[in-house]
Amino acid sequence: MQSRFYEKYNNDIKPTLQKELNTNKMLIPKLEKIVISVGTGFAMKDSKLIQNIQDTISLLAGQKAVVIKSKKSIAGFKVREDMPVGIKVTLRASKMYDFLDKLISIALPRVKDFAGVNANGFDGKGNYNFGLTEQLMFPEINYDDIIQTHGMNISIITSTDDDKEAFRLLELFGLPFTKGNN
Numbered sequence: 017m018q019s020r021f022y023e024k025y026n027n028d029i030k031p032t033l034q035k036e037l038n039t040n041k042m043l044i045p046k047l048e049k050i051v052i053s054v055g056t057g058f059a060m061k062d063s064k065l066i067q068n069i070q071d072t073i074s075l076l077a078g079q080k081a082v083v084i085k086s087k088k089s090i091a092g093f094k095v096r097e098d099m100p101v102g103i104k105v106t107l108r109a110s111k112m113y114d115f116l117d118k119l120i121s122i123a124l125p126r127v128k129d130f131a132g133v134n135a136n137g138f139d140g141k142g143n144y145n146f147g148l149t150e151q152l153m154f155p156e157i158n159y160d161d162i163i164q165t166h167g168m169n170i171s172i173i174t175s176t177d178d179d180k181e182a183f184r185l186l187e188l189f190g191l192p193f194t195k196g197n198n
Contacts (some may be wrong), residue, residue, distance in 0.1 A: 018110070019110045019113035019114050019117065020113075020117055021113040021114070021116055021117045021189065022110065022113045024189070025046070025047075025113070025189075028188070029185065029188045029189065030044055032188060033045060033181075033184065033185065033188070036184065037181065045142070045174050045175055045176035045178075045181045045182060045184075045185045046174065046175045046185075047112060047113070047116070047172065047173070047174055047175075047185075048108070048173045048174060048175050049106055049107060049108045049112060049173045050106075050107045050112045050115055050116065050170065050171065050172050050173070051104060051105070051106050051107075051169075051170070051171040051173070052073060052076065052077055052081075052104065052105050052107070052115075052168055052169070052170055053102055053103065053104035053105075053168065053169045053171070054069055054073060054102060054103045054104070054166055054167070054168045054169070055101065055102050055169075056069060056100055056101060056102055056103060056166075057093075057101060058164075058166075060094075060095070060099050060100060060101065061099075063100075064163070065163050065164060066083065066100050066103070068161075068162070068163045068164075069103055069166060070083060070103050071161075072151055072157060072161075072162070073103055073104075073105055073151075073168070074105065075156050075157070076115070076151065076154050076156060076157070077105040077107055077111065077115060078107075078111050078114065078115070079105060079107070079111060080105070081103050081104065081105040082103065082104055082105065083100045083102075083103055084100070084101055084102035084103065084104060085098045085099060085100055085101065086098065086099050086100075086101045116172075116189065118154070119170070120189065120190050120191055120192070121190075122154070122155060123148075123153045123154050123155075124153070124192060126153045126155075127148075127153050130192075131194055132192040132193050132194035132195070133146045133191065133192065133193060133194065134146060134193075134194055135183065135193040135194060138179040138182060138183065139179075140179060141177050141179075142174045142175075142176040142177050142178055142179055142181065142182040143171060143172065143173045143174060143182065144171070144172045144174075144182060144183075144186060145169065145170070145171045145172075146169075146170055147167055147168065147169050147170070148167055148168050148170065149167045150165045150166070150167060151165065151166060151167075151168060152165060172186065174186075
């Protein structure tokens with residue numbers, strides 16, 4: 017069964033973008049991947065907390081998250097080689113569309129006093145990055161299983177190099193941007 021957002025992309029968004037951009041159907045912007053990452057500098061020495069964060073991100077994404085380890089020692093940050101410094105998961109295909117659907121339809125509306133995500137998060141190459149302050153807005157998360165609340169960074173990578181095209185793509189998906197930024 018196809019994801020609801022994948023069908024929305026093929027049936028609604030793709031024809032709309034082709035008409036607006038007046039371009040070849042192979043050049044229509046599309047989502048390539050979504051990366052969810054958490055910096056774990058606050059929990060480098062606590063393996064139980066690292067495991068809890070990894071389990072939480074894996075539960076959100078629907079696939080196993082990977083622990084990122086430092087490549088070299090940096091004395092100023094009290095980091096040694098092979099210490100866990102982050103956790104990430106890369107979503108593609110149907111899991112990517114399912115996560116975007118869950119993020120837009122369920123998680124973001126549950127944020128208190130939510131006014132939209134900042135439209136200034138584009139990197140100049142058509143990719144959008146934003147952060148969430150806590151993981152408790154997702155319905156899968158059981159509050160009793162959380163050791164410590166943490167934020168996460170979400171990067172949405174598109175096939176276009178133009179920020180305006182990527183903005184329009186995400187806007188058509190229904191990502192709520194703050195008014196007056198773009």
